[in-house]
Amino acid sequence: MVQIIEQRERDPRFFQRDELFDRNGRSLLLAHTRELKKIEMRDLLEGIELRVKGLIGYLPLTPDIVLNLVPKFPIANLWHMLEVADTDYSRIYPVLRSYQAANAIPPHQMLARGFCHYLKSILTLGLARGYYLEQHRGQYRPKVQFGRTVSSFLARGDELNVAADSFAFSNRIYPNALLKSACVAFLHVMPRGPDWEEDRKLIGDALSALAMVAPERMQYGGQAVAGTVSAWLKDGYRGALDVYAMLLGFSRIGFAYQAHGTEMPSFLFSLDEIFESYVRNTFRAALADQKIAVLDGNKPQHHGKLFLDNQRYPTKPDLIFRKKKAVIGLGEVKYKPGIEETDRYQVLSHVLAAGCKVGVWISPAAAGDAGGLVYVGSVATGAKFYHYQLNIGADLDAASVEMVERVSALLPAQP
Numbered sequence: 001m002v003q004i005i006e007q008r009e010r011d012p013r014f015f016q017r018d019e020l021f022d023r024n025g026r027s028l029l030l031a032h033t034r035e036l037k038k039i040e041m042r043d044l045l046e047g048i049e050l051r052v053k054g055l056i057g058y059l060p061l062t063p064d065i066v067l068n069l070v071p072k073f074p075i076a077n078l079w080h081m082l083e084v085a086d087t088d089y090s091r092i093y094p095v096l097r098s099y100q101a102a103n104a105i106p107p108h109q110m111l112a113r114g115f116c117h118y119l120k121s122i123l124t125l126g127l128a129r130g131y132y133l134e135q136h137r138g139q140y141r142p143k144v145q146f147g148r149t150v151s152s153f154l155a156r157g158d159e160l161n162v163a164a165d166s167f168a169f170s171n172r173i174y175p176n177a178l179l180k181s182a183c184v185a186f187l188h189v190m191p192r193g194p195d196w197e198e199d200r201k202l203i204g205d206a207l208s209a210l211a212m213v214a215p216e217r218m219q220y221g222g223q224a225v226a227g228t229v230s231a232w233l234k235d236g237y238r239g240a241l242d243v244y245a246m247l248l249g250f251s252r253i254g255f256a257y258q259a260h261g262t263e264m265p266s267f268l269f270s271l272d273e274i275f276e277s278y279v280r281n282t283f284r285a286a287l288a289d290q291k292i293a294v295l296d297g298n299k300p301q302h303h304g305k306l307f308l309d310n311q312r313y314p315t316k317p318d319l320i321f322r323k324k325k326a327v328i329g330l331g332e333v334k335y336k337p338g339i340e341e342t343d344r345y346q347v348l349s350h351v352l353a354a355g356c357k358v359g360v361w362i363s364p365a366a367a368g369d370a371g372g373l374v375y376v377g378s379v380a381t382g383a384k385f386y387h388y389q390l391n392i393g394a395d396l397d398a399a400s401v402e403m404v405e406r407v408s409a410l411l412p413a414q415p
Contacts (some may be wrong), residue, residue, distance in 0.1 A: 003295045009056050009271065009337040010337075015048045019065065028062040034259045036268075054335055057268035060170055071271070072367055073249050074391045080396050082107045085277035089113050089267050089324055093118075108189040110267065113249050115186050117265040118239035122179070128229035130173045140375045151271065172213050175225045175237055181215040182244035183207050215285070217236040220250050239263060276318055279362055279390070279403075283319065285405040292328070297350075300315070306353045314365070315350045319362075320410055329358035329411045337366055339387060344376075347385065357383050362403070365389040373406045386410060 007013050011373050020028055021043070033039070036059075045047075052059065052069055056078070059067045071078055089110055096203070113215040137152070138161050148163035183203045191368045192198050223241035224235060243264065245251050253264070262332040304315035304327075319331030332347045351359035365371030371389035378384045387405055391399040 002066055004068055005071060008053070008072055009069055010051060010053055010072075012049050012051045013067075014044075014046070015050055017047055017066075020048050020050070020062065030060055030062060033059060033061060034045060038270075054270055054272040055268060056271060057403055058266040059268060060266075067205070073364075076130045077392055077396045078269075078274075079106050080390075081274050081278040082110065084281050085274045086281065087269070087274050087277055089269070105249065106246070106253055106360045108186075108247065110188045111193065111243050111285050112190050112196075112199065113267070114264045115240055115247075116202050118236050119179075119183070120202055120245065121236040122233065122240060122327055123202070123206060123209065125236065126235050127171045127179075128173060128175055129171050130229075137161065153394075171210070174216070175229055175241070176210055176213045176217040178222055178225065178241060178244070179237070180207065180210040180213050181217050182240060182247075184215060185244065185247060189253065217246055218248060218250075223250075272335045275354055275364065275392075276333040277332045280319055281399050283321075283404060283407070286401075287321075287408060290408070291323060292322075292408070293322045297330075304350070304354055306349060315353050317347070317350045317354075319360075321358075323411075327354045327356045329356055329360065330354055331360045331407075333362045336363060340365060348379070351383050351385070352379070352381060357380075357381075357412060359383060359385045360407055360410070361387045362388070362407075365391045365393070367393060370394075372402075384410075385407060 005013070022028060027034070029039070031054055034057070037055050038055050040053060042051075052067065056069045056071050057068055061067050071213045091310045100156060144162050145162045149161075152163050153159075181380060183206050184374060187200065187203050187207075192200075223245045225239035225240070226241050229237050242251070246253060280294060280296060287361070293360055297316045297320050298301065298318065302320060303316060306313040306315050317330040318333040319329075320327060321329035321331070330347065330350050332350075334343055343361060351357075354373045361376075366389075369389065369391070371391040374387045374389070376385040376387055386407075388403055390403050
């Protein structure tokens with residue numbers, strides 16, 4: 001039996017040594033999990049203290065232990081951050097997990113990934129086929145409907161054609177009509193780009209296979225028809241139609257594990273990437289009217305120079321505030337409770353190298369803290385430094401608006 005352990009992000013968890021290591025002292029952690037490099041283990045007298053930093057989701061730890069990493073902030077705020085952030089949804093294994101029913105609607109891209117997971121299974125095994133009733137008007141075919149034949153043909157002197165109801169065996173059945181409608185719906189919400197090219201091709205293959213099927217939009221409870229297909233296809237159809245029902249708003253999903261929740265593929269989210277991208281895109285959208293560009297310094301085209309006479313150590317600030325091609329401020333986004341010494345020196349060196357007057361650290365506020373702007377200090381060049389803590393545990397929209405107002409007020413009006 002696999003043991004599913006719920007754990008809040010960054011919280012420590014105690015394990016016995018024999019749960020994580022075999023009798024020869026070799027680690028039992030799965031290879032894919034070890035490669036994530038987000039797991040911190042401390043050897044204590046009583047056993048092993050394990051902490052997972054910056055990840056939430058369903059993480060298989062060993063063959064017998066699975067961690068259900070849940071966020072410390074509301075699930076609705078996570079969905080909102082995912083919608084704004086340019087975030088990849090990395091699925092480390094095709095492991096199915098359960099989600100608790102909740103009132104928050106997840107982002108469409110996450111549902112699209114889940115739908116494609118099940119669609120791939122369906123196409124691998126083959127589309128469901130079955131008998132369906134087909135009305136026929138023309139030359140003889142059993143079973144003849146005499147009333148309609150008389151009124152439509154014999155009464156008009158046509159003795160050759162008949163009206164008949166016959167059963168045909170093909171893929172033109174109701175579950176496939178819903179599946180085709182789901183393919184079209186998810187194709188519309190998928191972003192264009194290389195990261196989604198494989199998924200778009202998969203849906204294209206499905207639409208080609210369903211070319212002769214007329215699509216029908218699912219009604220409430222329509223996913224139950226998955227039980228009518230062949231036994232070896234039920235899991236795929238049930239999963240695909242369940243995710244389609246979520247897209248249409250017929251059911252909700254949350255994050256905490258429940259034994260009888262809705263099955264979806266396991267996703268793992270990097271909160272470091274989500275938080276950084278969310279903050280950057282929030283500033284980018286809000287400051288566009290002021291003609292202030294917000295750039296990602298991690299991209300090679302936006303790298304700066306730390307030294308004047310060489311490019312040996314390029315600077316890579318998370319936020320570059322630029323107006324009229326002049327840098328007016330720099331920021332560093334960290335998803336961690338506090339700012340460490342290395343973070344302070346990082347922003348200090350970036351600001352001095354860029355020659356701007358404002359540097360800011362942005363991090364989430366601690367639980368129960370309203371957050372806000374704190375002045376840190378200034379240096380000999382006149383540059384001033386601030387720390388803004390964004391409250392992601394309350395109304396995220398209101399907190400983001402306040403963040404933009406407070407930080408943008410620090411930026412000089414003219415470069």
